[in-house]
Amino acid sequence: MMMCKAATRLMSKQLDAPLTARERISLRFHLMLCSACRNCEKQFSMLHRVGNAYNGTIDKPQDGTSPGATTDNVASDQDLLKVKEAMAEAETRRQN
């Protein structure tokens, strides 16, 4: 019977490629019996969604504490300044 280490390998692989039927069955069977691996699987799939949390495709309040956002989501002076710089640079490039 498959052990935890091998189970975590399949949990990881299934996020990147389809498992074979045999791999799928042995993973399901292991997960039924092992709560530590069930926790692990949840955490792997959460890490798998981390990219979506960044680019706003995940359902989230638009005002919140998503990655690196300031608490009130009002752009800081520095951020506005950087956008103005980018606008000036875009204008310069357009003219050249």
Next chain:
Amino acid sequence: MTQETLTDRHKKLAAVRPRLVSFARMHLRDHAAAEDAVQEAMIAAIEKNDSFSGRSGYETWVFGILKYKLLDQMRQQKRHGRWEPFDEEHSDDAIDRMFQQDGHWAADAKPQAWSTPEQAFENENFWKVFDACMLSLPENVARVFSLRELMGLSTDDICKEVGIKENNAWVILHRARLKLRACIEKGWKEDAA
């Protein structure tokens, strides 16, 4: 396009900028380089403003531009030889310590249940811990994880980008996930204590 909506969009761009920087920093592991990449992406977003179709959200669109810039930068580094060859690690002590000889979890490494894993993304502390854990990964491991989970490339594409075999990509991702999981769990416990 009226001047009014243009201004709104620029405000939106400024508001999303901290997240762009943190995304780029996580991928590049260098704050100054991340700032530069984001600035380039913002210039491109302003230049291409009219081509934003509105089908995707504006943020998603801007993130797409940033991802493109980051990949492009990586390819250029490769072309100019400023690219560290990928060394394939054969065994990994940190991973070995997580498991017993027979493949069961070591007693002190068993994954615990995380309370409300779905809300973690809205928790500022989660991102602090995640950021620190990403930095604690070996550079190559972090790069592959980032290409897969932050940039959303398939393992097939990652292999083409960094020149490794798919099997190797799976090994690296497996290690990255095990290490990140353990690191985040530890970080959260310390946070709560």
